[in-house]
Amino acid sequence: MPRYRLLALDLDGTLLNENSEISPGNAEWVKRAQEAGVTVVLSTGRGFPSALPFAEQLGLDNPMIVVNGGEIWRKPHELHRRTLLDSDIVNRLHQLAQKHGDTWFWAYSTENIYNKERWVDDIGSRDWLKFGYYTEELPVLQAILDEIQTWGGLEISNSSPFNLEINPEGVSKATALEEVCRLIGCDMSEVATVGDSLNDIAAIRACGLGVAMGNAQEEVKAAADFVTASHLEDGVAFMIQEYVLKD
Structure with a gap:
């Protein structure tokens, strides 16, 4: 066996x-x-x-x-x-991405994947699963991480040293x-x-x-x-x- x-x-x-x-x-x-x-x-x-x-x-x-x-x-x-990621959180994550304008970002909804080049006007109209950031400027990535960590209620991980992936807490x-x-x-x-x-x-x-x-x-x-x-x-x-x- x-x-x-x-x-x-x-x-x-x-x-x-x-x-x-x-x-x-x-x-x-x-x-x-x-x-x-x-x-x-x-x-x-x-x-x-x-x-x-x-x-x-x-x-x-x-x-x-x-x-x-x-x-x-x-x-x-x-x-x-x-397990869905609250659309209000997705909106905050998107605003944070815009604050760091050169940073690539993406998000999975239940029906599609959206990113910096193809985003949606009405975030609340979709069911979201995960949000991510990518930048090789590590101080910028750290600043984004530091900000999100103050919010609570989220799981923060990565799939490379140059990105962050955000899921609902417990996921x-x-x-x-x-x-x-x-x-x-x-x-x-x-x-x-x-x-x-x-x-x-x-x-x-x-x-x-x-x-x-x-x-x-x-x-x-x-x-x-x-x-x-x-x-x-x-x-x-x-x-x-x-x-x-x-x-």
Whole structure:
């Protein structure tokens, strides 16, 4: 029997290479994990439409965690739970973005993704899931973070050292995995998860086996049980082979 019943995989910087592709090696070992009876779950900051093609490529008919846990899908196209980000908060986040005019921003609603070049006039008319900022000017990013941290009621993470991702308080990949465990009848101690960024760190700490990619941010590596190879070196395949399926 496999050591772990559920394997949660981040996408960008983890399962995917620099071309946003799943390598043959990673695909092969994900397939082997499934054949061994492991439930493989995609757990990503991406929205459902962006994550779905990878689930389909891997032949996954399992739960999916998207927008950092803002949506949990029982299986592709069957929504289980959705947690919305209040439109008043989205308006404040948008105003903060405008205050730092050169900063890129984006936001996921339930039906689309909007950004600095394509925004909406009536924020209150949509159901929102997540807001994000991107800038390589780290003092600006820090100023935005400092401001948002004073508001309270939000989960703040990132998917790269140059961005911030904001979800409602209590929404994370960790809490979403707890719900997925309830859905399939397993314990968090039976979960292995792998990722590279701060939006993975709560899950890495909460699961039975928390794995950081070789290219992960240092804080993520420090929180993990072990560090695998990078996303350019089939790090997911290695951790499945060595830690999930090894006798």
